Amino acid sequence: MKRYLIYFSYLGTRFRGSQKQFNKGIPVCPTETVQSLLEFGLSQLKPINQPVVYPASRTDQGVHALCTAAHVDLVFFNDHSIYSIIKLLNTFFTKHDFDIRVLSVREVPNSFSARHSVLRKKYLYRFAVVNSHALPELPIKKNVLPIPILEKDRCYFVPRSEFDAESAAEAASLFVGSKDFRAFMGRPSHQPNDIRTERSIESCELRKGLPLLSTPESSCFDFYEVACSGKSFLYRQVRRTVGVLIAVGLGRLTLDDVRGMFENPSKDSWNAKAVVVPGHGLYLTSVEYKEEDLFVEMNSFTEDSISVS
The missing domain is CATH 3.30.70.580 (Pseudouridine synthase I, catalytic domain, N-terminal subdomain)
Incomplete structure (x- = not known):
């Protein structure tokens, strides 16, 4: 075998x-x-x-x-x-x-x-907010916005125009390190109640993003990415993290609100002003291992791995 x-x-x-x-x-x-x-x-x-x-x-x-x-x-x-x-x-x-x-x-x-x-997993979440200068007269409603068809089910479009990226980026830094993320865990029916909720997050960064393809419609939005890396994540932890960052950028939550969710780690500490973002904007970008864990002894002959694209 x-x-x-x-x-x-x-x-x-x-x-x-x-x-x-x-x-x-x-x-x-x-x-x-x-x-x-x-x-x-x-x-x-x-x-x-x-x-x-x-x-x-x-x-x-x-x-x-x-x-x-x-x-x-x-x-x-x-x-x-x-x-x-x-x-x-x-x-x-x-x-x-x-x-x-x-x-x-x-x-x-x-x-x-x-x-x-696993040594490290990396996730990326893509979302976009309305560029009010590009759409000065259009009602900012979900089913009115000119969302690029190529972005369907690939990016989360936030039907708002006022987004403070600097505040959201500052909030992202609060997620880095070893912390109790119980407030950021979803509650699936199959998961035990006594699950350990401490996790160590190596990086969490909000940065400017790009559309999949530049089109007249894509210029109506400002694209962003949230990149997270760590050994393991709780159920829906990344999607809840992004939801909080967006809420901070929209002015619904403050940095103190975010700190409070860490200072009082509880399933009841989740702030309802944040919305859990949908799954279609989330990408698992890589899974990394130590090379020595992948090594097979030479006395068990094997071919070199082959990749295709």
Whole structure:
């Protein structure tokens, strides 16, 4: 049996999420989760064992991944090359019009875990606010704004024009370091109440962003990005963080309000003046590991990893 690390990307628009879903222990929606489709694609390789994919991260409905990872154990009568694994998976996803793309595959030690061996995860959230100078006479209403069609389900458009980016950027700095993020955790039904909510965030930065493509419509908005990195994040932590930063930029929350959520970490400390932003603006941009954790002993012959684009 060999363990493989798969790097892949996906557009989350048509998926219910990355993780397999169950109803009373029975898998449901097998073609609507990334994990289920990876396992089904790997089964086309006809391994002896049933492929079980262990993802590095779980993402909600609508969330995208530019480069994430998962590991899987496979046993073959006749070994498949790394190239053939990549080719078969991408052929399967393309043929059936699934928005998943395998980027690379490599063999890793049996002790490696795509989830528990993570060194760092990086997320990016894209949002845009109205440029009032570009739209001086247009009502600032969600279904009136000239939102670029290429940005549909790729960016969150805030139907407001007054945004204080400097205050929002200052608020972002409050999220860096080891803190209790209980106020920023969503509460899924499957998660235990006694989960540890301390997390160490390496960076949290608000910066100017860009449209996917420059068009007359995109010039009507100011684009921003929130970039966060850390070893692990709580359920919906990034989306709640961005919601707070936007609320600060819009003047709904103050820096003291944000500090209060950290000083009194509780599920009741969430300030309702902030809105949890939708998933479609969120991107998991990378999952990083220590190179020594990926190293396979030479006495176990393996091909070099091969990447495709």
